[in-house]
Amino acid sequence: MDEMADINDMGDIAAEFAAYTTGAPVVDTKAPGGPVNERWDTRRFEAKLVNPANRRKHTVIVVGTGLAGGAAGATLAEQGYHVVQFCYQDSPRRAHSIAAQGGINAAKNYRNDGDSVHRLFYDTVKGGDFRARESNVHRLAQISVEIIDQCVAQGVPFAREYGGLLDTRSFGGVQVSRTFYARGQTGQQLLLGAYQALSRQIAAGTVEMHARTEMLDLIVVDGRARGIVARDLVTGKIDTYYADAVVLASGGYGNVFYLSTNAMNSNATAIWRAHRRGAYFANPCFTQIHPTCIPRTGEHQSKLTLMSESLRNDGRIWVPKAKGDDRPANEIPEDERDYYLERIYPAFGNLVPRDIASRAAKNVCDEGRGVGPGGQGVYLDFADAIARMGRKAVEEKYGNLFDMYARITAEDPYTVPMRIYPAVHYTMGGLWVDYDLQTTVPGLFAIGEANFSDHGANRLGASALMQGLADGYFVLPSTINDYLARNPHRSGDDDVNDEHPVVQEVLADTEDRLRLLLAVDGDRTPDSFHRELGELMWEFCGMARTEPGLRKALERIPQIREEFWRRIKVPGTGEEFNQSLEKANRIVDYLELAELMCLDALHRDESCGGHFREESQTPDGEAARRDEEFTYAAAWEFTDTGEAPVLHKEDLVFEYVHPTQRSYA
Numbered sequence: 154m155d156e157m158a159d160i161n162d163m164g165d166i167a168a169e170f171a172a173y174t175t176g177a178p179v180v181d182t183k184a185p186g187g188p189v190n191e192r193w194d195t196r197r198f199e200a201k202l203v204n205p206a207n208r209r210k211h212t213v214i215v216v217g218t219g220l221a222g223g224a225a226g227a228t229l230a231e232q233g234y235h236v237v238q239f240c241y242q243d244s245p246r247r248a249h250s251i252a253a254q255g256g257i258n259a260a261k262n263y264r265n266d267g268d269s270v271h272r273l274f275y276d277t278v279k280g281g282d283f284r285a286r287e288s289n290v291h292r293l294a295q296i297s298v299e300i301i302d303q304c305v306a307q308g309v310p311f312a313r314e315y316g317g318l319l320d321t322r323s324f325g326g327v328q329v330s331r332t333f334y335a336r337g338q339t340g341q342q343l344l345l346g347a348y349q350a351l352s353r354q355i356a357a358g359t360v361e362m363h364a365r366t367e368m369l370d371l372i373v374v375d376g377r378a379r380g381i382v383a384r385d386l387v388t389g390k391i392d393t394y395y396a397d398a399v400v401l402a403s404g405g406y407g408n409v410f411y412l413s414t415n416a417m418n419s420n421a422t423a424i425w426r427a428h429r430r431g432a433y434f435a436n437p438c439f440t441q442i443h444p445t446c447i448p449r450t451g452e453h454q455s456k457l458t459l460m461s462e463s464l465r466n467d468g469r470i471w472v473p474k475a476k477g478d479d480r481p482a483n484e485i486p487e488d489e490r491d492y493y494l495e496r497i498y499p500a501f502g503n504l505v506p507r508d509i510a511s512r513a514a515k516n517v518c519d520e521g522r523g524v525g526p527g528g529q530g531v532y533l534d535f536a537d538a539i540a541r542m543g544r545k546a547v548e549e550k551y552g553n554l555f556d557m558y559a560r561i562t563a564e565d566p567y568t569v570p571m572r573i574y575p576a577v578h579y580t581m582g583g584l585w586v587d588y589d590l591q592t593t594v595p596g597l598f599a600i601g602e603a604n605f606s607d608h609g610a611n612r613l614g615a616s617a618l619m620q621g622l623a624d625g626y627f628v629l630p631s632t633i634n635d636y637l638a639r640n641p642h643r644s645g646d647d648d649v650n651d652e653h654p655v656v657q658e659v660l661a662d663t664e665d666r667l668r669l670l671l672a673v674d675g676d677r678t679p680d681s682f683h684r685e686l687g688e689l690m691w692e693f694c695g696m697a698r699t700e701p702g703l704r705k706a707l708e709r710i711p712q713i714r715e716e717f718w719r720r721i722k723v724p725g726t727g728e729e730f731n732q733s734l735e736k737a738n739r740i741v742d743y744l745e746l747a748e749l750m751c752l753d754a755l756h757r758d759e760s761c762g763g764h765f766r767e768e769s770q771t772p773d774g775e776a777a778r779r780d781e782e783f784t785y786a787a788a789w790e791f792t793d794t795g796e797a798p799v800l801h802k803e804d805l806v807f808e809y810v811h812p813t814q815r816s817y818a
């Protein structure tokens with residue numbers, strides 16, 4: 154905070170550099186060269202393998218059972234490794250991935266509409282506003298095709314068209330139809346597939362599953378990840394678990410904003426604790442604000458609900474042309490409506506990428522043309538689609554989403570347009586990983602939403618499920634072999650155990666933190682702090698960011714942190730099921746992560762994708778990148794709480810998709 158005081162006192166751009174130091178660039182040494190379409194084959198061939206008979210001697214910890222972790226645990230166990238897996242839900246199949254609605258992308262080109270691996274690669278690099286790695290994105294596009302085959306083989310009930318082929322629909326930022334779906338429950342069906350595969354291994358004894366167990370810290374011995382400290386959420390017992398490698402598949406950190414579309418329990422603790430133990434955190438400020446969520450209704454709310462992007466295939470987005478027009482939607486004549494996305498972006502219309510659709514919604518609301526309470530909403534209207542396709546066809550495609558909307562709002566979206574507004578949805582930032590998905594801590598891997606690797610500054614819809622399953626079923630199970638082969642397990646080796654001084658220290662840290670949380674006995678609930686932090690983040694590090702706003706947030710966060718440790722009230726004890734303790738412990742991490750997010754947003758003095766700095770926009774109000782200065786991933790190294798972190802830059806090179814001003818007009 155002294156550093157923050159400095160930057161506030163000095164008040165010029167150069168002063169920002171007082172808040173962090175710059176270290177050596179970070180280089181992805183695993184990324185192969187050569188033609189982009191051969192790199193994945195090259196890496197797989199060059200990577201060392203572990204003899205099948207030796208695999209059972211290796212233990213791999215997997216934290217998380219969502220699509221990324223579930224897929225990874227099942228596949229590693231199938232290969233013969235001994236897997237020890239964790240989730241905080243009561244069953245692996247309740248991971249947040251189950252909430253995914255709209256679909257999963259794959260370059261199958263079943264529709265023969267011009268799709269290809271190269272086009273998916275191109276769309277994803279461009280959609281990410283040229284802040285992702287070409288090598289990783291190309292691999293993702295290649296693997297997308299295999300994912301669909303794998304899931305179909307598992308029996309995932311994807312929607313089919315009349316002829317029997319799998320059906321597809323379109324998502325934002327693309328002009329082909331490559332999104333495979335299972336009504337509005339794609340994540341649930343995919344997760345059931347992964348869960349089945351995982352359950353088979355649990356039954357076979359190759360996966361040791363610990364549900365309702367939360368990782369609270371990482372054990373790093375001699376520079377390598379060797380285990381975790383975790384708490385049984387039912388009994389409160391804290392235990393240590395050891396392995397030859399640790400995989401974090403713990404999801405995203407959107408809940409730092411308090412209100413988001415994420416499951417209430419999604420949190421940042423696993424990745425933040427790993428960051429504190431040496432794993433760099435990349436692009437923490439890259440947050441996705443989803444344009445189609447049910448608007449907030451008041452102060453009482455603790456959760457926001459997504460209306461899937463798939464709805465933009467057939468729904469039309471509009472607001473009244475006139476400011477303050479508060480007539481009911483159905484009374485506003487056609488020529489007094491502004492279908493603003495179709496007007497501003499005729500080529501992509503309602504299917505522009507999320508960052509663009511969200512900003513456009515904010516702009517029309519800021520102009521005073523928003524609808525619903527407080528003017529914080531725009532219409533998503535299906536009247537044309539119902540007239541064109543008939544109500545039954547709309548019901549078949551989107552029925553469960555319409556039902557969900559009706560239950561939450563008590564309005565019938567078949568007769569009255571839905572009201573939607575942008576909300577925090579996904580985090581593109583995460584632990585920095587190399588091409589092998591290994592973090593800067595050897596032996597620690599991060600997959601799925603927990604890593605930063607493939608989506609740049611903006612993720613295209615239906616690409617998270619694709620990435621999670623690519624990482625879990627295909628990438629990690631290939632690349633982790635190389636690490637394990639190079640660090641052979643010495644039979645009977647129990648050099649890391651509870652007596653080891655490092656383990657004792659990590660255990661003591663965890664126990665002290667929980668004890669302190671219980672001991673403060675103040676007068677504010679964990680939720681009250683979380684809400685305060687979330688509101689601050691939404692205001693200053695949300696859809697639009699400014700230098701003064703970010704500075705203000707950076708000044709305020711340490712104050713909230715200080716107040717937290719004075720006034721937090723956690724009832725009960727640590728030796729029992731105690732959700733207040735769980736929450737409070739997660740907020741400790743949010744209070745540090747939030748600061749890094751704001752610092753990252755302040756230092757990135759450009760707009761790109763979901764990171765919109767008001768100072769850096771085109772005359773049309775679009776995000777203006779500053780490629781000469783910012784074509785890099787920002788990988789942050791932790792020093793200490795409230796101390797200046799170290800910035801390591803990874804230069805991004807574009808050989809195939811050349812950076813241009815994104816245009817969807």
Ligand SMILES: Cc1cc2nc3c(=O)[nH]c(=O)nc-3n(C[C@H](O)[C@H](O)[C@H](O)COP(=O)(O)OP(=O)(O)OC[C@H]3O[C@@H](n4cnc5c(N)ncnc54)[C@H](O)[C@@H]3O)c2cc1C
Nearest residue numbers: 217218219221241250253255256368404601602615617618
């Ligand atoms: C409402 C909604 C709809 C979406 N729809 C789509 C869509 O249609 N298409 C698409 O591509 N993407 C969609 N997404 C995004 C996508 O669902 C997620 O990015 C993806 O499911 C994340 O998967 P994951 O495996 O990385 O993590 P998660 O599914 O979040 O799983 C995290 C796992 O880690 C465990 N865990 C976390 N921390 C700890 C800890 N400390 N100790 C122990 N266990 C821990 C949890 O218990 C859980 O098992 C949607 C997101 C939301 C919020």
